[in-house]
Amino acid sequence: MADPTDLVTYATVTWQAGDVQTIAVFTTKRAEEWLAHNAKYIQEAMVQAGWAAMETLLAEGNHLITQLRRGPPSTSP
Numbered sequence: 001m002a003d004p005t006d007l008v009t010y011a012t013v014t015w016q017a018g019d020v021q022t023i024a025v026f027t028t029k030r031a032e033e034w035l036a037h038n039a040k041y042i043q044e045a046m047v048q049a050g051w052a053a054m055e056t057l058l059a060e061g062n063h064l065i066t067q068l069r070r071g072p073p074s075t076s077p
Helices: 017-021 028-070
Strands: none
Touching (some): 017 028
């Protein structure tokens, strides 16, 4: 099995206190504490959203690949 530190990653998401402060009236310290307390829940939600996005994009990509292989739709009656 590959060493996890050798793996290439994509679509990394990070959150900062300022992100929380755009939707909540928190001090920087309070926003950081809130993020630390809720990080595991945010991470799980982001993982679920990522899987859903990949499935959607792959399905759309497969649809587009099928269309490209078939060629443009026929315009004849």
